[in-house]
Amino acid sequence: MFTLFERAGFVRVRSSVVPGFRFRKGSTRDAAEAYGVKAVLFTASKP
Amino acid sequence: MTGTGMTDPAETPEAAPSLESVIKGEVLRMYHEVAAHPDQEFHFFHGREAAEMLGYRQEWLDAAPAGAIQSFAGVGNPHLRSGLQGGEVVVDIGSGAGLDSLIAARQVGPTGRVIGIDLNPEMLEHARSHAVASTLPQVEFREGRMEDLPIPDATADVVISNGVVNLSFRKSKVIQELFRILRSGGRLSLTDIVSAKQLSQSIVNDPKLWAS
Numbered sequence: 001m002f003t004l005f006e007r008a009g010f011v012r013v014r015s016s017v018v019p020g021f022r023f024r025k026g027s028t029r030d031a032a033e034a035y036g037v038k039a040v041l042f043t044a045s046k047p
Numbered sequence: 048m049t050g051t052g053m054t055d056p057a058e059t060p061e062a063a064p065s066l067e068s069v070i071k072g073e074v075l076r077m078y079h080e081v082a083a084h085p086d087q088e089f090h091f092f093h094g095r096e097a098a099e100m101l102g103y104r105q106e107w108l109d110a111a112p113a114g115a116i117q118s119f120a121g122v123g124n125p126h127l128r129s130g131l132q133g134g135e136v137v138v139d140i141g142s143g144a145g146l147d148s149l150i151a152a153r154q155v156g157p158t159g160r161v162i163g164i165d166l167n168p169e170m171l172e173h174a175r176s177h178a179v180a181s182t183l184p185q186v187e188f189r190e191g192r193m194e195d196l197p198i199p200d201a202t203a204d205v206v207i208s209n210g211v212v213n214l215s216f217r218k219s220k221v222i223q224e225l226f227r228i229l230r231s232g233g234r235l236s237l238t239d240i241v242s243a244k245q246l247s248q249s250i251v252n253d254p255k256l257w258a259s
Contacts, residue, residue, distance in 0.1 A: 001212070004218055004222045018123035021122055022092070023092075025090040036242055037243075039123050039239070039241075040239060041124070042235065043128045043235060044235045046226060046229040
């Protein structure tokens with residue numbers, strides 16, 4: 001997604017992992033971990 | 048658990064338009080469930096429990112109608128970096144029951160404006176009633192798709208969104224729309240689910256997983 005923001009013309013694109021996010025169900029959490037699924041906060045500006 | 052932050056199958060030749068409509072239907076169904084049965088357990092956290100887990104301030108939640116909090120299904124806290132100022136125009140993509148729009152409305156104040164966009168008519172009705180209950184006339188909610196926002200060019204000072212862009216089949220188009228509606232110098236604060244690994248095609252093509 002980072003690349004998509006830059007391609008669209010955004011500048012100062014920043015991302016940070018949301019520390020408190022997790023799925024409720026253990027099976028979903030396991031699958032998410034296997035695929036490296038994370039919640040991320042993106043910030044960006046339009047020049 | 049789709050969160051295909053690194054994939055965009057609709058932008059590949061083999062993408063089937065019918066799958067997009069199926070996924071849209073599944074997204075609407077899932078969020079209908081959250082709106083209609085907020086006491087039900089889902090595989091994601093929602094409601095006050097989720098908001099507190101993600102660092103929403105107590106005063107924001109205490110000021111919001113219970114219904115706006117019960118249906119909250121965000122994945123992060125876009126307000127942490129939004130830096131909203133009085134008088135700014137904010138567009139909230141995928142506004143749901145309205146919690147993030149209401150929080151933004153208090154930050155921009157009566158001289159500001161917040162426009163929440165959602166494709167789910169049921170959620171829009173809830174959000175409108177929550178804005179009235181909160182006495183926040185600077186908020187309005189419009190029905191629309193994030194791939195084709197009902198917002199003129201260069202309208203927004205700030206775009207916020209919380210766990211929604213990953214639900215789209217056409218993420219590039221969504222992000223181009225966010226760029227279009229921002230004024231020059233405008234900014235974006237968006238939380239979403241992304242995956243570091245390429246998801247298998249069976250996952251990408253599963254509407255239930257996509258919607259969740």
